[in-house]
Amino acid sequence: MTPHVRTAALALAVLLTASACAKAEEPQTAPAAASTAGRQVVQSPSGTAGPTCTLQQFGGTKFDLKTATVGFSQSEKEANPFRIAETKSIKDEAAKLGITNLKVTNAQSQFSKQITDVQQLIAQGVRLLVIAPLNSDGWEPVLQQAAAKKIPIITVDRKINARACSDYLTFIGSDFYEQGKRAADRMIDAVSGKGKVAILLGAPGNNVTTERTNGFKDRVKEKAPGITISFEQTGEFAREKGQQVTEQLIQSNPDINGIYAENDEMALGAVTALKGAGKEPGTIKIVSVDGTRSAVQGIADGWLHAVIESNPRFGPLAFETAQKFLDGQSIPDKVIISDRDYDTSNAKSSLGEAY
Missing domain, CATH: 3.40.50.2300 (Response regulator)
Known part of the structure; x- marks a missing residue:
């Protein structure tokens, strides 16, 4: 190999190595997007901020989510894709976070059973309750029992007619x-x-x-x-x-x-x-x-x-909110998420992102 050819080959090798390194250092946006596909996004707050709640105001004591008993009360039969996705999201996120004692109940679309389900969860020593309420009214017996034990309640997808930061902690859902x-x-x-x-x-x-x-x-x-x-x-x-x-x-x-x-x-x-x-x-x-x-x-x-x-994928946001609360951060009385639209312009391309 002549000196000129050797020099050219060396330059090419350096260039290829630099190019490979640059590509390795580029942010890998596609996998990141895939991992967060479907995840709920909180709306940016606007206007006057509403009431907030801290652990100190609520009157509870800090505990470790991973080792605590956590209860999730599902309201409806899981024949509906929304309910299937909602329960799966709660279970998947609990497993991801290492929560070892998650108790899940299903009221089978019977409100009296949901009340009994949650009362039994309280009797079993849950430290946190995530509830997808069937109805908005009629929760007084549960709220009184939970308040007596300082158990924070996060309601998802439907509200209950009660007082945030005293009867329950917060609501997470759509507008x-x-x-x-x-x-x-x-x-x-x-x-x-x-x-x-x-x-x-x-x-x-x-x-x-x-x-x-x-x-x-x-x-x-x-x-x-x-x-x-x-x-x-x-x-x-x-x-x-x-x-x-x-x-x-x-x-x-x-x-x-x-x-x-x-x-x-x-x-x-x-x-x-x-x-x-x-x-x-x-x-x-x-x-x-x-x-x-x-x-x-x-x-x-x-x-x-x-x-x-x-969007029914409440698991990540529900447990993130609970952890912030336990860490002493202020939690708003409602956490409103952003939802997208589907129409003829995006239905085919977005089908894989639907649940």
Whole structure:
């Protein structure tokens, strides 16, 4: 090898080595994004800050989450993808954090059983309770027992009607009124601001149904006086019930233009009813709330117009909030998360991120 060739080869080797090192030092954004896909994101606080709570104010004592007994009370049967994803998120995060004594109960959509479930968890010595409430009212017996033992309660996905920082610690979930408004915006667009729209109401007795309904109606009244809400009936957040109600709807209101379903399961039940009636995809515009994979697929298939997400992956945020509380940080009375939208522009590409 001549001196010139040797010099050129050495320069090339140095260049390749430097390039490889540079690539190794580049941030690996793709794996990081994949690891956090679907994780809940807290909305940036705006306006006047609400009440906060510290461990000292609450009156409890610090304990180690890893060795403490922690209870999670699920409210509904896990036939609903939202509930499946919610429970899985709690279990997965507990395992990730090394929490060795997580007790999980399921009330099977019976409120009296949920009260009994939580009372039994308290009797078993839990130090922290994470509760997905079936109803917003009727929690007084549980709250009194938990308060007597200074057990912090974090409610997820639905609120309870009680006092933060005394009866319970905080609520983590979506802005349900805003979800209703966003669903209304999508419906207004779908029916060009006029026509007859039906509402498949969620289960009565909880804040989710009330706020999603009020947000939708207020927005329609504000922006689309040409839309008439001509039918309202509860589908109890269930697919079978949503189908039954929609079958009644298309008999009593054959000229209906749109259906607002307050969760995806009812929307999918509505699709089954429309198929059974010989309707073509998109002839009746459906907007729903949740973000299940089946509903997002329904957009891709033309049956649903849009879906407003309600993210059920509460595990990381619930335990992060609990740890901050135990570390002496101030916890807000509510932790509101950001939710995305699905429509024809992103349904196919985002299907893998739905639950």
